[in-house]
Amino acid sequence: MTPQHNWRKSSYSGSxxxxxxxxxxxxxxxxxxxDSKDPAAGVLGFAPGAFGAFVRSLKERHAGAS
Incomplete structure (x- = not known):
């Protein structure tokens, strides 16, 4: 983890x-x-395209479950 990261919580984190x-x-x-509860535990890194594909698949899966 490097100090220049501007971390933000997921909008789906809940209340x-x-x-x-x-x-x-x-x-x-x-x-x-x-993990916001244990930020020192480690960081996962993704190429932007791979992360975008992952998020799209989650959205599609969630929409199909409704």
């Missing part, structure tokens, strides 16, 4: 103390994801 949330930081070269 209250945010027990089920992730934080995301992006740059042109990489999307970084971490």
């Amino acid at each position: 209250g103390d945010g027990n089920a949330c992730v934080e995301i930081a992006d740059s042109p070269a990489r999307i970084s994801v971490r």
